[in-house]
Amino acid sequence: MWLFSFIIYSYYQFKIMEKMHETIPEIEKAILVRAFLKGDDRDETLELLDELELLANTAGAEVVEKIYQEIPSFSPATLIGKGKLQEIKEFAISENIHLVIFDNELSPIQM
Numbered sequence: 001m002w003l004f005s006f007i008i009y010s011y012y013q014f015k016i017m018e019k020m021h022e023t024i025p026e027i028e029k030a031i032l033v034r035a036f037l038k039g040d041d042r043d044e045t046l047e048l049l050d051e052l053e054l055l056a057n058t059a060g061a062e063v064v065e066k067i068y069q070e071i072p073s074f075s076p077a078t079l080i081g082k083g084k085l086q087e088i089k090e091f092a093i094s095e096n097i098h099l100v101i102f103d104n105e106l107s108p109i110q111m
Contacts, residue, residue: 030061034103
């Protein structure tokens with residue numbers, strides 16, 4: 001009798017396992033961006049981007065590219081220059097990246 005019970009139990013375990021599948025979370029690829037004003041310390045900007053990369057990795061993102069731009073003043077419309085923004089957009093599309101993280105505070109219009 002115990003053999004029959006074991007076979008029935010094994011059969012149901014198999015059916016349950018058959019319906020289950022392993023879900024592997026997809027790693028989100030990311031671009032990190034930081035703008036800094038002329039006269040600001042470039043080394044500090046690079047350190048801040050490295051710190052942001054660690055935070056992004058901890059959150060499960062894979063940082064593909066780190067971009068920084070020295071600008072005379074922040075653009076009210078786009079934060080960085082339109083050319084750099086277009087460059088980021090084209091790179092994101094070509095590499096199928098859906099996550100761009102700015103290390104600057106963005107206004108609602110810049111989002």
